[in-house]
Amino acid sequence: MEKYRMAYQSPLRMMRLDEVLALTGLSRATLYRKIAAGTFPPQHKLNERCCGWRAGEVDIWLRNPISFTLADLKRDANRDAA
Template identity: 70%
Template structure:
């Protein structure tokens, strides 16, 4: 039995609240590769992995997408 916490997906409003970024800044940082990209969850729905947001919050000034763990399956 695994004791790893569940990696939830966070929606845009929650990500903006946790990071303090504006929507425009968030998407500008995604385009620049300095913020974790969102994942498509459904046709009109996307979210960010909570673990990726936590990694970004540890060092937001020097974060790059290379800091993220490799995708699983």
């Protein structure tokens, strides 16, 4: 996990699956189950066979993993726009 802790990173930086799993401590199955349930940010398609997660969205989940919903992403986006 230490190799993924760094100084400030852009919230738009894309994280690959291994980094997300190491940072969150979730298993791959649990991560995808949470995505399907709407309790973890969805991945973004980077190309035909590659997906990633925005670091800022994962950070929002890390701040409140128990009660996270997709509405939290919208709320955070609205706060940034204001």
